[in-house]
Amino acid sequence: MEKSMGTNKSNIDVDYQVISSRFSVENIEELQQGVEHLNEHGYAIFSNILTNDEINNSIDLLWKHLENLKSPYNIRRNDPETWNKHWPGISNIGLLNDHGIGQSEFMWYIRGKPNVKKVFSHIWNSNELFTSFDGAGCFRDWHLNKTWKTQSGWYHCDQNPFRKPDRCSIQGFVSLTDNDESTGGLVIVRDSHKNFIDLQFIVDENRLWGDFVSIPDEIIERIHPRLVKCKAGDLIVWDSRSIHCNTPAPIDKQKDNSLSEFQLLRIVAYICMSPLSMFEPDGVRYENLEEFRELREDFVRDRTTCTHWPLELITASRLSYNDKVPLKLNAYQHSLIVEREISPQARVTIYLLVTGSVFLLLSIMFGAPYYYYKYGRSDTKASISKNPNYELYTPDQWEIDKDSVTLNKLIGQGHFGQVYQGVIKLSDGTLKQCAVKIRTTHPTDLLQEASIMKQFQCYHVIQLYGICSRIRPPYVVMELMDNGDLKNYLYRHRQSELNPNGPTLTESGMIQLALDVADGMYYLSDQKFVHRDLAARNCLVNGNHTCKVGGNINK
Secondary structure, three states: OEEEOOOOOOOEEEEOOOOOOEEEOOOHHHHHHHHHHHHHHOEEEEEOOOOHHHHHHHHHHHHHHHHOOOOOOOOOOOOHHHHOOOOOOEOOOOEEOOOOHHHOHHHHHHHOOHHHHHHHHHHHOOOOEEEOOOOEEEEOOOOOOHHHOOOOOOOEEOOOOOOOOOOOOEEEEEEOOOEOOOOEEEEEOOOHHHHHHHHHHOOOHHHOEOOEEEOOHHHHOOOOOEEOOEOOOOEEEEEOOOOEEEEEOOOOOOOOOOOOOOOOOEEEEEOOEEEHHHOOOOOOOOOOHHHHHHHHHHHHHOOEEEOOOOOOOOEEEEOOHHHOOOOOOOHHHHHHHHOOOOOHHHHHHHHHHHHHHHHHHHHHHHHHHHHHHHHOOOOOOOOOOOOHHHOOOOOOOOEOOHHHEEEEEEEEEEOOEEEEEEEEEOOOOOEEEEEEEEOOOOHHHHHHHHHHHOOOOOOOEOOEEEEEOOOOOOEEEEEOOOOOEHHHHHHHOOOOOOOOOOOOOOHHHHHHHHHHHHHHHHHHHHOOOEEOOOOHHHEEEOOOOOEEEOOOEEO
C-alpha cells in the first residue's frame, strides 16, 4: 500500500489494490445486490450507466462549458498551458462548483440519463425523486505540472450527526474516466456509516459548519480507507454518513505516450437524488410543495449550483446575470426539477379514468330523470354521518399561550416535522425544559396526535405539557428526552472503532430499558390503545436513562 500525503497531521495508509464489485443496472438481481452492498458497507458501484458515445458526448460538453468561461480563464482544450494560471472551482481538491456548472448542459445531459434515476429509485424504493443541482470534479494531469496535484487526507462526512443521525442522503457521481491508482479518486472507509452516531462524542457541535464534518486526526489514525476503483460510465454512490475524501494518484509514473497529453486525469459529475416522501417545508423560503417546486425552477433559471441536498437547496454558487445563456431541457430533465413525470402506464390510467368518468356522467344525466319519473321522490331524509377524521381541533384546558414557550435549538427533523429543544413557563411561573414538535404540512395530524397524548397517565409513556393550536404551524409541547431515541442511544453506548473508550451499557441497564418499554406498552394495551409502529426509533430516553414509549399511538 502507498502512503497518502494529505493535509492532516498523520499519513494514512490507503489500500489502492482492493477491487470492489460492480453491479449491472441491466440485471434486476444485480441491481438489488448493489443496493444491499450500499446498505451494508456504505458505498456501491453500478456499471455501464453511460454508453461510450454518451461518455464522449459528456466530455465534449464539459470542455464546451470550460472554454466558454470568460476572462481571466481563457481555457482551451488542446492547450494545457491555459489550464495553469486560472482554473475554476476549488482546484486543490479537484472540485468544480462555480460558474454555473450545476446548471450547465454538461450536468443536465448526465442527470437526464434514465439509468441514473433507476439506481436512486431502487435505493429509495420510489420513483418520485428530486435531483440535486451539484457540480463536477476534475483532476488535471499532475504528471504535466506537479503543482496540479490535488490534496488528500481531508477525511470528512457530509451529514451533521447531531441534526441528522439517521440515513437521509445518498451521494453519488458518474465517472467519465477510469479511476485507479494511476488517477486517484474517491477514498472511502468501508462500514464507517455504521459508527456515524459516535461522532456526537468526538466532534464539537458548535464548531460544525452545516453538514460538513471534518474527522479529527485521532480518529483518522484508526481508520482503514480504500480507493474505490471504477470504469468510465460507472455510477458510484455512498451514504453521506460514510467517512470519505478525494485523493490524487499515489504513484508518480511516466505518462503513457499512447494517450493524448491533453486529457484530464479524472472527470466526475456529482449527482444526488432524494425522494419526495422526505420533503418538509422550511417555513421561510417555501411553505408547501408547490412553492418548493417554484423555487427549484428559479434556481435553474438563475443557474444556481447547490450542494448535494436536493431538498434543502443550499447555494454553492450563482451565475452572474450577464453570463447566462438559454438552457433548454427536455420533459424528462424538467421532471427531475419539479418531480412531475407522466409515465406511459400513468397515461393509460388517466385515459381510462377520464373515459370512465365521462361514461358515468352521461349515465347520470340520462338515467336520473328516468329514475325520478319511475320511482318518484323519496320522503326519507338523507342522514349524513360525520367522518371523525375531518373534525376540527377545539382548544381546551391543554391550550397554552405561544409566548410561554421559547424555542432554543433544532434537535430533530424528518417526515414528522421538526422537534426543538425549548423552555416552557408553567402556570406557577417556573421554567421547565421541554421538547416542541412542529409540523408545517398536515398540522391537523399533529393536533390529533396531541389529543391522544392528553389521555396518557403513565411514567413510561411520553407526557404532554400543552398545545398552541391557535398559531400556524401549531406547537405540541411535551417532556424533553435529553438522550434522544433508543436506537441512537444504543448506538452511542457500545464500543466501536471510532469511539473505543465510549460509554457502554451493562446487562442490567439493557434489561431495565426493556422493562421500561414493556411497562409503557402494558399501560397502552390496558387502556385499549394500539401502537402501530413500536421500534427503537419511537422510544425515547431521558436524562436519567429512563426509556419511554412515543410514536404512532391510536385508540
